[in-house]
Amino acid sequence: MDERTLYLVVTGASSPRESAVDLVRAARDRGWAVTVVSTPMGTRFHDPHELAGISGDRVRVDFRPPGTGERLLPPDVLLACPLTFNSLNKIAAGFADTMAVAVVCEMLGCGVPTVCVPHLNEPLARHPAVGPSVQTLRAMGARVLYDTDSPAENRLPPWQEVLDTVDAAAGADTVGQR
Numbered sequence: 001m002d003e004r005t006l007y008l009v010v011t012g013a014s015s016p017r018e019s020a021v022d023l024v025r026a027a028r029d030r031g032w033a034v035t036v037v038s039t040p041m042g043t044r045f046h047d048p049h050e051l052a053g054i055s056g057d058r059v060r061v062d063f064r065p066p067g068t069g070e071r072l073l074p075p076d077v078l079l080a081c082p083l084t085f086n087s088l089n090k091i092a093a094g095f096a097d098t099m100a101v102a103v104v105c106e107m108l109g110c111g112v113p114t115v116c117v118p119h120l121n122e123p124l125a126r127h128p129a130v131g132p133s134v135q136t137l138r139a140m141g142a143r144v145l146y147d148t149d150s151p152a153e154n155r156l157p158p159w160q161e162v163l164d165t166v167d168a169a170a171g172a173d174t175v176g177q178r
Protein backbone atom coordinates (compact mmCIF):
# COMPACT_ATOMS: atom_id res chain seq x y z
CA MET A 1 0.00 0.00 0.00
CA ASP A 2 1.17 3.55 -0.79
CA GLU A 3 2.20 5.66 2.18
CA ARG A 4 -0.24 8.37 3.18
CA THR A 5 1.17 11.87 2.80
CA LEU A 6 1.30 14.47 5.55
CA TYR A 7 2.40 18.05 4.98
CA LEU A 8 3.89 19.41 8.18
CA VAL A 9 4.04 23.20 8.32
CA VAL A 10 6.40 24.57 10.95
CA THR A 11 6.84 28.21 11.96
CA GLY A 12 8.95 30.40 14.23
CA ALA A 13 8.08 28.90 17.60
CA SER A 14 9.08 25.72 19.39
CA SER A 15 7.71 23.48 22.09
CA PRO A 16 9.72 23.42 25.32
CA ARG A 17 9.06 19.67 25.55
CA GLU A 18 9.21 18.06 22.09
CA SER A 19 10.94 19.10 18.86
CA ALA A 20 9.72 19.20 15.28
CA VAL A 21 12.14 16.34 14.59
CA ASP A 22 10.33 14.32 17.30
CA LEU A 23 7.05 15.14 15.56
CA VAL A 24 8.30 13.99 12.15
CA ARG A 25 9.75 10.82 13.66
CA ALA A 26 6.49 10.02 15.44
CA ALA A 27 4.50 10.67 12.25
CA ARG A 28 6.84 8.39 10.27
CA ASP A 29 6.33 5.71 12.94
CA ARG A 30 2.59 5.95 12.26
CA GLY A 31 3.15 5.36 8.54
CA TRP A 32 3.03 8.93 7.27
CA ALA A 33 5.28 10.11 4.45
CA VAL A 34 6.13 13.62 5.66
CA THR A 35 6.92 16.72 3.61
CA VAL A 36 7.96 19.65 5.78
CA VAL A 37 7.20 23.23 4.76
CA SER A 38 8.75 25.92 6.95
CA THR A 39 8.45 29.66 7.22
CA PRO A 40 11.80 31.44 6.86
CA MET A 41 11.65 32.20 10.60
CA GLY A 42 10.81 28.55 11.24
CA THR A 43 14.20 27.50 9.88
CA ARG A 44 15.83 29.25 12.85
CA PHE A 45 13.80 27.13 15.26
CA HIS A 46 13.72 23.80 13.41
CA ASP A 47 16.88 22.68 11.63
CA PRO A 48 15.92 21.96 7.98
CA HIS A 49 18.81 19.51 7.53
CA GLU A 50 17.78 17.47 10.55
CA LEU A 51 14.14 17.53 9.43
CA ALA A 52 15.13 16.42 5.92
CA GLY A 53 17.22 13.62 7.41
CA ILE A 54 14.25 12.26 9.35
CA SER A 55 11.56 12.84 6.72
CA GLY A 56 13.69 11.77 3.76
CA ASP A 57 12.53 14.82 1.79
CA ARG A 58 13.92 18.35 1.55
CA VAL A 59 12.26 21.10 3.55
CA ARG A 60 10.38 23.62 1.40
CA VAL A 61 10.84 27.24 2.44
CA ASP A 62 10.75 29.45 -0.64
CA PHE A 63 8.28 29.73 -3.48
CA ARG A 64 9.74 28.12 -6.61
CA PRO A 65 10.57 30.52 -9.44
CA PRO A 66 7.70 30.69 -11.96
CA GLY A 67 7.95 27.99 -14.63
CA THR A 68 10.30 25.79 -12.62
CA GLY A 69 9.91 22.78 -10.37
CA GLU A 70 6.80 20.85 -9.46
CA ARG A 71 3.62 22.09 -7.88
CA LEU A 72 2.98 20.42 -4.49
CA LEU A 73 0.01 18.06 -4.87
CA PRO A 74 -2.65 18.02 -2.17
CA PRO A 75 -1.64 15.62 0.63
CA ASP A 76 -3.93 13.33 2.63
CA VAL A 77 -3.69 15.69 5.57
CA LEU A 78 -1.94 18.90 6.58
CA LEU A 79 -0.65 19.69 10.05
CA ALA A 80 0.49 23.21 11.02
CA CYS A 81 2.41 22.76 14.27
CA PRO A 82 3.71 24.71 16.04
CA LEU A 83 1.81 27.62 14.50
CA THR A 84 2.83 31.14 15.51
CA PHE A 85 0.53 34.02 16.32
CA ASN A 86 1.84 35.67 13.15
CA SER A 87 1.14 32.78 10.78
CA LEU A 88 -2.18 31.89 12.45
CA ASN A 89 -3.48 35.40 11.88
CA LYS A 90 -2.08 35.54 8.35
CA ILE A 91 -3.77 32.26 7.38
CA ALA A 92 -7.08 33.49 8.78
CA ALA A 93 -6.79 36.87 7.07
CA GLY A 94 -5.49 35.41 3.80
CA PHE A 95 -2.05 37.02 3.66
CA ALA A 96 0.00 34.42 1.77
CA ASP A 97 3.42 36.09 1.93
CA THR A 98 5.34 32.96 2.94
CA MET A 99 5.20 29.64 1.13
CA ALA A 100 4.17 27.93 4.38
CA VAL A 101 1.16 30.19 4.91
CA ALA A 102 0.24 30.00 1.22
CA VAL A 103 0.32 26.18 1.35
CA VAL A 104 -2.04 26.11 4.34
CA CYS A 105 -4.43 28.56 2.64
CA GLU A 106 -4.35 26.63 -0.64
CA MET A 107 -4.79 23.22 0.94
CA LEU A 108 -7.74 24.47 2.99
CA GLY A 109 -9.15 25.70 -0.30
CA CYS A 110 -8.61 22.22 -1.78
CA GLY A 111 -10.54 20.66 1.12
CA VAL A 112 -7.50 18.89 2.52
CA PRO A 113 -8.13 17.81 6.15
CA THR A 114 -6.14 20.29 8.22
CA VAL A 115 -5.03 20.37 11.84
CA CYS A 116 -3.62 23.58 13.33
CA VAL A 117 -1.80 23.78 16.64
CA PRO A 118 -1.12 27.40 17.66
CA HIS A 119 1.66 28.03 20.15
CA LEU A 120 1.30 31.46 21.75
CA ASN A 121 2.65 32.96 24.92
CA GLU A 122 0.15 34.52 27.31
CA PRO A 123 0.49 38.14 26.13
CA LEU A 124 0.05 37.12 22.49
CA ALA A 125 -2.85 34.86 23.46
CA ARG A 126 -4.63 37.93 24.90
CA HIS A 127 -4.53 39.76 21.57
CA PRO A 128 -8.04 40.27 20.17
CA ALA A 129 -7.03 38.83 16.78
CA VAL A 130 -6.56 35.32 18.18
CA GLY A 131 -10.18 34.32 18.89
CA PRO A 132 -11.52 35.40 15.49
CA SER A 133 -8.57 33.75 13.70
CA VAL A 134 -9.19 30.44 15.47
CA GLN A 135 -12.90 30.71 14.67
CA THR A 136 -12.19 31.49 11.02
CA LEU A 137 -9.98 28.45 10.64
CA ARG A 138 -12.60 26.25 12.34
CA ALA A 139 -15.28 27.67 10.06
CA MET A 140 -13.08 26.67 7.11
CA GLY A 141 -13.08 23.09 8.41
CA ALA A 142 -9.70 22.99 10.16
CA ARG A 143 -9.34 21.30 13.50
CA VAL A 144 -7.61 23.78 15.78
CA LEU A 145 -6.09 22.35 18.95
CA TYR A 146 -6.25 25.41 21.13
CA ASP A 147 -7.85 25.26 24.54
CA THR A 148 -8.27 28.75 25.99
CA ASP A 149 -9.08 27.24 29.41
CA SER A 150 -5.56 25.76 29.74
CA PRO A 151 -2.72 27.95 30.99
CA ALA A 152 -0.54 29.14 28.09
CA GLU A 153 2.40 26.95 29.11
CA ASN A 154 0.23 23.80 28.90
CA ARG A 155 -1.79 24.74 25.83
CA LEU A 156 0.44 22.88 23.38
CA PRO A 157 -0.74 19.24 23.38
CA PRO A 158 1.74 16.33 23.37
CA TRP A 159 2.74 15.22 19.86
CA GLN A 160 0.99 11.86 20.26
CA GLU A 161 -2.29 13.70 20.90
CA VAL A 162 -1.62 15.95 17.91
CA LEU A 163 -1.02 12.90 15.72
CA ASP A 164 -4.18 11.20 17.05
CA THR A 165 -6.03 14.24 15.72
CA VAL A 166 -4.16 14.05 12.41
CA ASP A 167 -5.13 10.39 12.05
CA ALA A 168 -8.73 11.21 12.92
CA ALA A 169 -8.80 14.13 10.47
CA ALA A 170 -7.53 11.86 7.71
CA GLY A 171 -10.21 9.32 8.52
CA ALA A 172 -7.55 6.81 9.49
CA ASP A 173 -8.51 6.45 13.12
CA THR A 174 -11.48 6.40 15.43
CA VAL A 175 -10.43 9.14 17.84
CA GLY A 176 -13.29 11.24 16.47
CA GLN A 177 -14.00 14.89 15.88
CA ARG A 178 -12.63 17.53 18.23
Ligand SMILES: Cc1cc2nc3c(=O)[nH]c(=O)nc-3n(C[C@H](O)[C@H](O)[C@H](O)COP(=O)(O)O)c2cc1C
Nearest residue numbers: 011012013014039041042084085086087119120121
Ligand atom coordinates in the same frame (compact mmCIF):
# COMPACT_ATOMS: atom_id res chain seq x y z
C1 LIG B 1 13.07 32.92 21.00
C2 LIG B 1 11.76 33.24 20.33
C3 LIG B 1 10.64 32.52 20.67
C4 LIG B 1 9.41 32.79 20.07
N1 LIG B 1 8.32 32.06 20.44
C5 LIG B 1 7.12 32.33 19.86
C6 LIG B 1 5.98 31.58 20.21
O1 LIG B 1 6.01 30.66 21.04
N2 LIG B 1 4.83 31.87 19.60
C7 LIG B 1 4.72 32.86 18.66
O2 LIG B 1 3.62 33.07 18.16
N3 LIG B 1 5.79 33.60 18.30
C8 LIG B 1 6.99 33.35 18.87
N4 LIG B 1 8.09 34.08 18.51
C9 LIG B 1 7.94 35.17 17.52
C10 LIG B 1 7.90 34.65 16.08
O3 LIG B 1 9.08 33.92 15.79
C11 LIG B 1 7.76 35.87 15.15
O4 LIG B 1 6.47 36.46 15.34
C12 LIG B 1 7.96 35.54 13.70
O5 LIG B 1 7.72 36.70 12.92
C13 LIG B 1 7.04 34.43 13.25
O6 LIG B 1 7.21 34.25 11.87
P1 LIG B 1 6.47 33.05 11.10
O7 LIG B 1 5.05 33.02 11.58
O8 LIG B 1 6.58 33.44 9.67
O9 LIG B 1 7.23 31.80 11.43
C14 LIG B 1 9.31 33.82 19.10
C15 LIG B 1 10.47 34.53 18.74
C16 LIG B 1 11.68 34.24 19.34
C17 LIG B 1 12.90 35.02 18.92
